Amino acid sequence: MQRAAILGCPMQKLFRDASGGVLFPQGSVLTIGAFDGVHRGHRALLEAARNDARARGLPLAALSFEPLPRQFFAGRERVVRLSTPRQKFCELIFFADAVGLLRFNASLATMSATGFVESVLLARLRARSVWVGPDFRFGRGRAGDVELLRTLGTGQGFDVSSIANLCDGDDRISSSAIRAALAAGDFERATRLLGRPFRMSGHVVHGQQLGRKLGYPTANLPILHGQAPVAGIYAVRVSGAGLDDMPGVASLGTRPTVGGVEPILEAHLFDWTGDLYGQRIEVEFVAHLRDEAHFADLDALVAQMHRDAAQARAVLSSTPERAYA
Secondary structure (H helix, E strand, C coil): CCHHHHHCCCCCCEECCCCCCCCCCCCEEEEECCCCCCCHHHHHHHHHHHHHHHHHCCCEEEEEEECCHHHHHHCCCCCECCCCHHHHHHHHCCCCCEEEEEECCHHHHCCCHHHHHHHHHHHHCCEEEEEECCCCCECHHHCECHHHHHHHHHHHCCEEEECCCCEECCEECCHHHHHHHHHCCCHHHHHHHHCCCCEEEEECECCCCHHHHCCCCCEEEECCCCECCCCEEEEEEEEECCEEEEEEEEEEECCHHHCCCCCEEEEEECCCCCCCCCCEEEEEEEEEEECCCCCCCHHHHHHHHHHHHHHHHHHHHCCCCCCCC
C-alpha cells in the first residue's frame, strides 16, 4: 500500500458498535485481533482471511477494539502502542471490506465468551468463517480460546481457522517484540518485524513557537492515543501535505528544559519552509540519536540542537530510503 493511501484514507466502512442491526445479511468472513501495528504476522492472517472471503463470495470484516483491551484495564495509565486507531484502520481497510473498531467498554469487557459469539459474531455480523491467531482469547476474563471458538462454531454453523505465529529467523513476530525493539533503538529489527519502517502520523498543531525563535521551526504532533514506543531525539523523514520523505530531526518527549509536561513529537524539516498547520503528516523514524536531556539554559539547548541536526543529516545521507511494504 502506498503511503499516500494511508495518509488520506477515507473512514468509510468503519463500524464501532458491538450491538445493533445486522451489518452483513448475506454473511461475512471475520478476522479478529488487537492488530496493534498491523505487522507482518497480522498481514499474513489478513491475507489468509481475504483469500477465504473471496473464495466464499463474502465480504471480509476485520474486527478489533478501541480502546485496546489492555488500555481499558490499565485505567488512567497510558499503555505503549504502535499505531493510532486511524493508522490501524487505514492498514486494515487495505485488506478488508469493512473494519470494526468496537468500543471496548464495561459491557464488552464483562460479556461472556458465548455471549460475544452470539451477540457480535452471529447476530451483528452473521459470521460464516472466523480467522484468528493461535493465542487468541476472548470473553470475560479472557476465558475463551481458539478451541472454545471452534466448539461454538461447530454448534452455530461457522468455521474457525488459525494460522501459526510468523517468525523472522529466531524472532517471533509480535507487537510486543516490535515495541521492545523500538524502545532499544533497534530500528533495523523493528523494520524487519513490522515489514516497513516505524512511523507516527497526525495533524500538525500549534505550539509555543519556541523552535522558530531558536532557528528550528517544528511541525508538532500531539501524542493522543496511549504512550509512544519511542522517546528521545531522532533522524527522521517526513511525508504528507505535499512532502515526500523530507529529511529532518525530531524530538519526542516532554521538553524538560522549557518546563514541558505532556509528550509531543516535534519534527524540524531541513531546508524547507512552509505552513503545515492542520495538515496530516507522517514521520518515519530512521535512527535514534540520543535521549532527551535537561539543559541549563537555551544557549546550551541550541548548541545541542546544532549538533543533533548535523548528526541527523549525516545519518540520513548514508541511510537509503526504504520502500513501503
